[in-house]
Amino acid sequence: MTATAPLQFSLAAQAEIKRLLTHYPPERSKSALLPILHIAQAEFGGWISSEVQDLVAETLGIKPIEVYEVSSFYTMYNLKLVGKHVLEICRTGPCMLRGSDELTEQLERITGAKVGGTSPDGNFTLKEVECLAACGFAPVVQVREKYYEQLNTPEAVDAMLDELRNLVHRPILSWEENGLQNSLQTAASV
Numbered sequence: 509m510t511a512t513a514p515l516q517f518s519l520a521a522q523a524e525i526k527r528l529l530t531h532y533p534p535e536r537s538k539s540a541l542l543p544i545l546h547i548a549q550a551e552f553g554g555w556i557s558s559e560v561q562d563l564v565a566e567t568l569g570i571k572p573i574e575v576y577e578v579s580s581f582y583t584m585y586n587l588k589l590v591g592k593h594v595l596e597i598c599r600t601g602p603c604m605l606r607g608s609d610e611l612t613e614q615l616e617r618i619t620g621a622k623v624g625g626t627s628p629d630g631n632f633t634l635k636e637v638e639c640l641a642a643c644g645f646a647p648v649v650q651v652r653e654k655y656y657e658q659l660n661t662p663e664a665v666d667a668m669l670d671e672l673r674n675l676v677h678r679p680i681l682s683w684e685e686n687g688l689q690n691s692l693q694t695a696a697s698v
């Protein structure tokens with residue numbers, strides 16, 4: 509029987525984690541847990557298995573339960589296998605008033621996925637989430653670090669899905685770069 513190689517972060521991810529940890533005193537390294545979980549999710553196929561969470565715990569020198577209790581609290585972490593793109597559909601009041609129910613139905617019909625599941629072609633997983641803090645641009649869907657806004661026309665939904673079908677994933681960006689990019693996109697659309 510062939511032994512399975514232990515799970516490891518890539519060198520690029522290791523370098524990014526090392527850089528992140530310089531932001532915190534050594535005795536507070538657990539404070540880097542959220543961004544490191546994002547790196548882990550990007551690194552290991554868009555979801556974080558219990559083995560990956562154990563690796564995160566080992567990397568931070570904390571107990572696995574300390575990782576599990578955080579990863580299971582936040583909806584942005586996927587704890588089971590997902591499709592190539594995870595569409596997080598906001599269902600809170602303002603988005604609902606602007607058609608998030610119809611948007612969800614439309615996405616289910618076009619992709620063949622049900623909320624909580626993945627399309628037969630493996631391209632799309634649909635999730636419902638609470639307010640994405642872009643209520644002025646409702647209804648909103650988040651896919652990784654990008655927001656797709658004002659999705660209340662069939663054309664806007666088709667354009668989003670076409671873009672995603674043709675998207676080639678970029679390598680891991682730094683945490684700060686992702687945050688900055690998101691802010692710039694929001695500012696540009698105002």
Ligand code: FES
Nearest residue numbers: 598603640642643
């Ligand atoms: S209610 Fe959807 S972004 Fe706030």
